[in-house]
Amino acid sequence: MATVGLESKTFEKFADVVGHDDDLNYLNHDHSVLSWLFTLDHKRIGLLYLVTITLMFLLGGALAGAIRLELLTPKGDFLTADTYNKAFTAHGIIMLFFFLIPSIPAVLGNFLVPLMIGAKDVAFPRLNLFSYYLYFAGSVIALTALLLGGVDTGWTFYTPFSSTYSNSYVIVMAVGLFVVGFSSILTGLNFIITVHRMRCPGLTWFRLPLFIWGIYATSVVQLLGTPVIAVTLGLLGVERTLGVGIFDPRLGGDPILFQHLFWFYSHPAVYIMILPSLGVTSEVIATFSRKNVFGYHIIAFSSIAIAVFGFIVWAHHMFTTGISPYAAMVFSLLTFSVAIPSGIKVFSWLATMYGGSISFGTPMIYAFGFLGLFTIGGMTGLFLSTLGTDIHLHDTYFIVAHFHYIMVGGAIMGYMAAIHYWWPKMTGRLYSEFWGKLSAGITFIGFNFTFFPQFILGYLGMPRRYYEYPDEFQVLNVFSTAGATILAVGYLMPLVYMPYSFFFGEKANSNPYGGSTLEWTNTTSPPSPHNFEKTPVVTEEPYHYHAKEAAVVSH
């Protein structure tokens, strides 16, 4: 078994396996602005997304700040009821559709998929750039909707409020989401074809890194789910403009149909957000435990299982709408079944770490945070899939806490782990481990302070989406707002030390963490414009640390 001492030696050994750092790379081979704006290079497109979604994240975060500030006191003193509605709607839409859904797939997926499978680029580079501009256009339209006066329907756009009664800019926002939806579809399509057709010689399906399995499963969900929300938003727009009643009970329509169509996409969409993080966690845990991933096949299949099950549980969002109790029972059971593959993954990661030689780099600390928070989020999901308890908890802060544990605690932690883990590869520089670990710690603490009280608040009956609340809830709300402040510090820190490292950081060698997948072993940091000097040939499973460590020792 490798010791810590051996490990640092291992790192040295891995250094400079290929190429030299002063080589022309994808970042410096052409400096003009146009070469970035019209780039067909998947790595550069990934960075374009990184910059854009970071801006969206800041905006969404500012809105979250406004919401938490309002909830500091029981009375509505900072925002009016109307602005509050608009604030949480904008927060939800921006964070989900413009940050979280594109986050790992569009930034790291773009950067890594070709590198990890030994390809020169994604299958359709032009389509890839087009997807970015669709995303950009969608963002501009959504921001226009916000500037015009915003939307007050909640990110769920429930009818008939959104179709008939709301006086806000629903249609403009729907158009924005429609456009960004196609960006998501085309990105997913591109990755699916890339994984099917662009793998280098010897890279069979079961030699793929688990990150690729995660992205693949995500892409399938993007491809199959997103068109449904697109057409649903289209119908919403038609109903609003023509005054017809496809979802309006006064006109013979059925508002529950809207919810079915909406959640048919939006439940799978939550897996679009989490599956990539699950993939990242597998990579980070393997590398930082220096061990073959326990149960590689089952982790790979559980990603596919989550994607498939994800499509047949949507009505768990509608237990209180009066759907048939038999349907509710079936959906409840199916929802429980989603927890199985998620649980399998968690146990596999624990088993991977068991007996490994664990080092605590920043990505690993983030991955630990992910593990704990994702587990809590998933477990509370089971409370909600239970019909009886859901009646009590539905539309309370318990729900808010549940999904933030998964999406912020899980998905965003995974995203942060990924950004830190692959940063040296993307930029060729090392960030400060000290600041990295500190930010991971602060994020973890701030996160729990913010969202744990919300479980209790929800259990005690505080409903979501109101700008005022009874006095008795104030203490916990103050906790939550205070926690949000800490969380904000945790998120803002990387915005300083990461860009700093980009310019002034220590140069990274090609494989600073001793990763075992192609992007570490066969390219420079940062990679050359065409990724590999020579097309790699793979002869092994991805995480054979035993063999590798042994090879190092025998040298």
Next chain:
Amino acid sequence: MSAIKETVQDHGQHHHKDLAHHFDTLEQQHDANTLGMWAFLLTEVLFFGGLFAAYTIYRYKYSAMFEEASNHLDIKLGATNTVILILSSLTMALAVRCSQTGNSLWTGRWLLITIAFGLMFLGVKYFEWKHDYHIHLMPGKDWSGKDWWHWQYAKKAKDMEKEAHSKGSAEHSFPDRKDVLADNDPSLGVRGIQESQQARLFFLLYFCMTSLHALHMLVGFVLIGIIAYFAYQGAYSPDYYSPVENIGLYWHFVDIVWIFLFPLLYLLGAHMGH
């Protein structure tokens, strides 16, 4: 270390003019393109799927009125369009065939003929929609339950007349037009209003589905036009014809959507007896 993942020499080999730099072989490129188009069509299936789901649910809930409303569509025009579209699929298949055998001239020609058939389809559709507009089938804001009942009345009157005629009796008695209108004036009955709304839902779905379909045809024209242009330039060869093949797949998809729309919308109410 480097033993684990070796590398092969990048054979600085055959750089075919049509081979994009990130692919290794033409075959890989062709496979990727075709698979990409199939994946795109899968997305399209789900895109239309939302509408088909809505249709199925309301058709089930309001089956009587859906059938009734369906009778107001013109089966003849619908059938004509079906034939036109199937012919266009044939010409498209011929275009693909010609591109595979390297007959650039006829690839381009068949593609243009396909567009011509498509335009014919939209032409028929245009007159059909115009007619629908004139007989007040537009489900929009100015939909009027009264109009719907007006229509119903006229049709009923005609039916009764026919029936009386076939029975050989010269006389036919049906209620005075004014009476029927009064009876069914929306202000007079909840049921009347409801049924008018159900019919309105049918027409809403009819317009949404057929216009989404027409939109796909318009996009198709542009793409086919571009590819026809390249075909005339001799861009395709037996080595490289996947753009033609893919536009063919797309066009057949558009065709198949119509093959579903025609019975669901036009034939729904056409029972044997009608």
